[in-house]
Amino acid sequence: MEKKHFKEIMEKSNESMTKLHEIVRQSIEEEALLVDRLVHPPKEVRSEGQKISDKVARFGGSWTFIIVFTVLLILWIIFNSNVPAKEQFDPFPFILMNLALSCLAASQAPIIMMSQNRQEEKDRMRAENDYMVNLKAELEIRSLHQKMDMLLQEQIKGLYESQEDQFKLITLLCPKVD
Numbered sequence: 001m002e003k004k005h006f007k008e009i010m011e012k013s014n015e016s017m018t019k020l021h022e023i024v025r026q027s028i029e030e031e032a033l034l035v036d037r038l039v040h041p042p043k044e045v046r047s048e049g050q051k052i053s054d055k056v057a058r059f060g061g062s063w064t065f066i067i068v069f070t071v072l073l074i075l076w077i078i079f080n081s082n083v084p085a086k087e088q089f090d091p092f093p094f095i096l097m098n099l100a101l102s103c104l105a106a107s108q109a110p111i112i113m114m115s116q117n118r119q120e121e122k123d124r125m126r127a128e129n130d131y132m133v134n135l136k137a138e139l140e141i142r143s144l145h146q147k148m149d150m151l152l153q154e155q156i157k158g159l160y161e162s163q164e165d166q167f168k169l170i171t172l173l174c175p176k177v178d
Helices: 002-039 048-060 063-082 095-173
Strands: none
Touching (some): 002 095, 048 095, 063 095
């Protein structure tokens, strides 16, 4: 009787271990897809125009551009204000300079917007990666909950069986008194 009981307990233990292994295997498979996407994000393919727009936006939004452009404007104004009227290529009110500034602003604005759109795409991909990381953590927590629930169920089941065996032993040891 004891060998049979021991054998049943071992079989039940093996079944619970098999269930745990299955849960672990499933969670590893689910996470492998997420981890692969996070570790190996898709390569960013940029066209030549996108590369140029990124460079223009990077330079146009830098202190170097602001300083160089300010110095050029100051030199333009000083030159056209201090040389004789015949040598001035853009006399006051600096109509040519205003035209150049307008053309620069008109061409630079869409290029910067293209670069901002690309940055927005990158931010969206980062947000998706953050979501994937959060999802991975949630799956891991869910897997841990499943493991804990199964272990608790098996433990409670084992306690009930142990109680039942103890009750049987007590009834065998202490016959009914009428």
